[in-house]
Amino acid sequence: MSVLTVASQPYAGQRPGTSGLRKKVTVFQQAHYLENFVQAIFDVVPELNGATLVLGGDGRFYNRVAVQTILKMAAANGVAKVLVGQAGLLSTPAVSCIIRKYAAVGGIVLSASHNPGGPDGDFGIKYNVNNGGPAPEKITEAIYTRTTTINQYKTYTAADLDIDVVGEYTLGNMQVVVLDSVADYAELMADLFDFDAIRAWFAAGHQMRFDAMSAASGPYAKRILEDLLGAPQGTVVNGIPLPDFGGLHPDPNPVYADDLVAHLFGERGSVVSDFGAASDGDADRNMILGRHFIVTPSDSLAVMAANAEKIKGYTRGIAGVARSMPTSCAVDAVAKKRGIACFETPTGWKFFGNLLDAGQVTLCGEESYGTGSDHVREKDGVWAVLFWLNLLAVTGQSVQTIVQQHWQEYGRHFYSRHDYEALDTLAANDLMAHLRRQLPTLAGQTLGEFTVQLADDFAYDDPIDGSRSEQQGIRVVMTDGSRVVFRLSGTGTDGATLRVYLEKFVSDPAGHTVPTQTALAGLIAIAEQLAQIKARTGREAATVVT
Numbered sequence: 001m002s003v004l005t006v007a008s009q010p011y012a013g014q015r016p017g018t019s020g021l022r023k024k025v026t027v028f029q030q031a032h033y034l035e036n037f038v039q040a041i042f043d044v045v046p047e048l049n050g051a052t053l054v055l056g057g058d059g060r061f062y063n064r065v066a067v068q069t070i071l072k073m074a075a076a077n078g079v080a081k082v083l084v085g086q087a088g089l090l091s092t093p094a095v096s097c098i099i100r101k102y103a104a105v106g107g108i109v110l111s112a113s114h115n116p117g118g119p120d121g122d123f124g125i126k127y128n129v130n131n132g133g134p135a136p137e138k139i140t141e142a143i144y145t146r147t148t149t150i151n152q153y154k155t156y157t158a159a160d161l162d163i164d165v166v167g168e169y170t171l172g173n174m175q176v177v178v179l180d181s182v183a184d185y186a187e188l189m190a191d192l193f194d195f196d197a198i199r200a201w202f203a204a205g206h207q208m209r210f211d212a213m214s215a216a217s218g219p220y221a222k223r224i225l226e227d228l229l230g231a232p233q234g235t236v237v238n239g240i241p242l243p244d245f246g247g248l249h250p251d252p253n254p255v256y257a258d259d260l261v262a263h264l265f266g267e268r269g270s271v272v273s274d275f276g277a278a279s280d281g282d283a284d285r286n287m288i289l290g291r292h293f294i295v296t297p298s299d300s301l302a303v304m305a306a307n308a309e310k311i312k313g314y315t316r317g318i319a320g321v322a323r324s325m326p327t328s329c330a331v332d333a334v335a336k337k338r339g340i341a342c343f344e345t346p347t348g349w350k351f352f353g354n355l356l357d358a359g360q361v362t363l364c365g366e367e368s369y370g371t372g373s374d375h376v377r378e379k380d381g382v383w384a385v386l387f388w389l390n391l392l393a394v395t396g397q398s399v400q401t402i403v404q405q406h407w408q409e410y411g412r413h414f415y416s417r418h419d420y421e422a423l424d425t426l427a428a429n430d431l432m433a434h435l436r437r438q439l440p441t442l443a444g445q446t447l448g449e450f451t452v453q454l455a456d457d458f459a460y461d462d463p464i465d466g467s468r469s470e471q472q473g474i475r476v477v478m479t480d481g482s483r484v485v486f487r488l489s490g491t492g493t494d495g496a497t498l499r500v501y502l503e504k505f506v507s508d509p510a511g512h513t514v515p516t517q518t519a520l521a522g523l524i525a526i527a528e529q530l531a532q533i534k535a536r537t538g539r540e541a542a543t544v545v546t
């Protein structure tokens with residue numbers, strides 16, 4: 001057994017996107033492709049030499065191969081200790097929790113999140129830093145730059161390690177600790193939530209369905225909900241992580257989690273649960289449902305912010321809140337009323353890291369089914385579900401009542417996102433350029449029933465480190481606060497995905513029961529008028545409407 005230096009050549013296109021490097025599995029399977037990227041991490045973060053690294057992924061196809069490759073490369077690059085999840089499985093929030101708990105220098109997350117898996121699906125790799133959050137752009141750019149010139153990597157010649165049995169091992173001079181994937185995370189959840197109250201809620205006969213979508217949240221949800229909180233066996237469905245997610249698309253939204261929605265709307269037999277939830281590939285996203293009721297992620301964040309003090313881990317109050325720019329302004333209304341700060345950041349969880357580290361915000365969330373708090377530095381699907389469960393348990397109210405009362409108090413921010421997936425990249429870029437050209441003349445114009453107050457390409461100046469991020473989405477804001485936002489996704493792997501975000505504020509409760517797409521019809525027409533979506537993309541309708 002010895003260190004081996006392998007000659008290699010750079011691959012183009014290894015720049016991490018919104019959340020790490022994501023490509024088709026077949027791309028990662030090219031000789032030295034993964035190795036180049038991993039070596040670039042070790043080259044850019046020399047602090048890993050002699051330090052502790054956390055390693056795990058969402059269990060998708062290629063996870064195990066990548067874990068063995070990275071363990072050997074870590075040993076060859078002088079890492080002192082690797083904490084790896086059993087069977088190579090760690091949810092993204094669990095990686096964050098473990099980095100923080102054991103003061104690791106960083107972590108490597110193997111996931112393509114909500115993208116489909118299997119040999120023809122996607123794979124991904126992301127580096128997280130010592131606060132437990134995704135590496136800031138400065139580091140991801142440095143990693144990318146390194147990949148453009150890399151010509152060798154170091155590995156260790158050794159047999160594969162048995163990562164299926166919890167215990168301590170060695171690889172050369174490196175210690176490898178195979179951890180119970182759930183234990184540390186479950187302990188943190190028990191600190192934050194009133195497990196007794198939730199146990200009593202289940203004991204009173206309330207029913208819940210958690211759809212793990214055959215992905216990473218399964219073991220976490222089963223252990224916490226069924227073993228620790230007394231939910232009946234079978235509460236968690238699709239609870240075993242599968243390399244191809246059972247052919248499902250592990251994205252918790254009403255389109256891809258349609259089976260769960262059907263259950264909560266009584267289309268799957270007589271017993272309808274009181275509470276439904278789903279999580280994505282790596283368990284950092286969440287969808288919340290009540291009986292015959294879907295909660296939008298933007299509303300979920302606002303409800304959490306309004307009710308935080310009712311939850312054990314947040315009784316001392318929240319310092320402030322943050323949301324990504326396309327996320328609805330529902331949480332802004334709560335922050336305003338409570339007199340706390342509300343930050344608007346670009347899309348991408350990494351932009352919350354500095355605010356959380358500086359203690360400026362306690363809760364943050366995104367329209368893309370992500371919610372989280374300062375307990376880790378990733379969004380956290382199971383955490384969000386437990387937050388809601390705790391809220392249901394201490395208020396004794398239904399999901400629907402909680403949300404509708406919230407609208408009565410703060411007004412309703414109707415919200416929807418229309419995605420046009422797998423577009424021709426050139427056509428999508430042209431569409432965005434066409435929108436940008438209109439920006440200087442839009443303010444003051446009347447569009448349908450609206451008047452444009454502001455139209456710009458969103459730029460963010462980080463208040464903590466002063467860094468500036470430009471071209472983060474085109475927003476057209478109306479004088480009544482309604483908005484149409486256009487962005488190209490940074491996480492897709494197939495052509496370009498156009499996201500159109502639509503938001504309309506209605507304060508009068510009499511207007512709160514209108515179907516969402518009806519309430520937004522005027523804005524949908526404006527989006528088409530401004531972007532010429534049909535003509536430019538050749539698409540008659542959105543692929544996904546959330």
Ligand code: G6P
Nearest residue numbers: 018019348349366368489490491
């Ligand atoms: C990931 C990121 C989120 C982001 C989402 C959508 O889940 O962690 O921060 O909101 O992807 O990103 P996209 O660029 O595809 O809209």
Ligand code: ZN
Nearest residue numbers: 113114282284
């Ligand atoms: Zn995810």
